[in-house]
Amino acid sequence: MSRLARSADRIATGSTIVARRLAARAAAWVRRGRRDDLTGIKAALGCWARLALLAFGLYLLWRLIRAVPNLLWPLTVGWLIASWRAGRRAPALAAEEASTGPDVEAVRALLLEAMGEGDAVHLSTVLAHLQKRGHGEGWRVGDLRARLEALGIPVHPKVKAGGKGPTRGVRRADLAPSPAAVQETSTASSTAA
Incomplete structure (x- = not known):
């Protein structure tokens, strides 16, 4: 495998890891909105409110990017850096799982x-x-x-x-x-x- 292919694989793997982490954090944040002192639909209103805030935040981000397309450049660079860092340990984790699997x-x-x-x-x-x-x-x-x-x-x-x-x-x-x-x-x- 060439160096370029290894780099692309590392970024792709890291990108998957970053996306899953973000989704897991968002889901955990929404779940924390549930109140244990209430029952029924009242207990879940906090979850629905947080989900609505999350959707509204994504909508605002989309509108901001539509208004200022050059904002995608720093967002892309940030995503690539995060993916590169997250992909660093992925081969070691796969080898570790294979040895203990x-x-x-x-x-x-x-x-x-x-x-x-x-x-x-x-x-x-x-x-x-x-x-x-x-x-x-x-x-x-x-x-x-x-x-x-x-x-x-x-x-x-x-x-x-x-x-x-x-x-x-x-x-x-x-x-x-x-x-x-x-x-x-x-x-x-x-x-x-």
């Missing part, structure tokens, strides 16, 4: 189970399969893709599966057992004989 062979088995008799499976299907089993709560397809790639499982951009159109997915041909697993199997069968 599930075994590669267990993930391969899960993917083959979700795939069934087909030759490929969409990541959205795998994510639904995971969440049905109580794993990956709050994950998106991009989160699953990052975790699979960190484990060394290739994710293809256009995979047809289950009669649906092409989207990101995993192919059965890429899920061949690792050489270590093959060696362990052959060692176990030779010691049993």
Whole structure:
């Protein structure tokens, strides 16, 4: 991967992180508007008021940018700096999650189970399969893709599966057992004989 591609990937990853942080902070701020001393609709009025303030603030920002388009330059620079900083730790976090996460062979088995008799499976299907089993709560397809790639499982951009159109997915041909697993199997069968 070239230096430019790594930089673009870092900014894209960081941008996702910054957007999620902002959304989480806004949602937390709106939730804090709920009053515990009241019941019914009166308790939620604070949330609705904060949500209206947030929407009004976004509307004012939009109007300000429409009136002064050059304001986008400093906003863009600020966003890029924040994304660059947030993206700095993303590869380290992905590697850390991969090292503390599930075994590669267990993930391969899960993917083959979700795939069934087909030759490929969409990541959205795998994510639904995971969440049905109580794993990956709050994950998106991009989160699953990052975790699979960190484990060394290739994710293809256009995979047809289950009669649906092409989207990101995993192919059965890429899920061949690792050489270590093959060696362990052959060692176990030779010691049993």
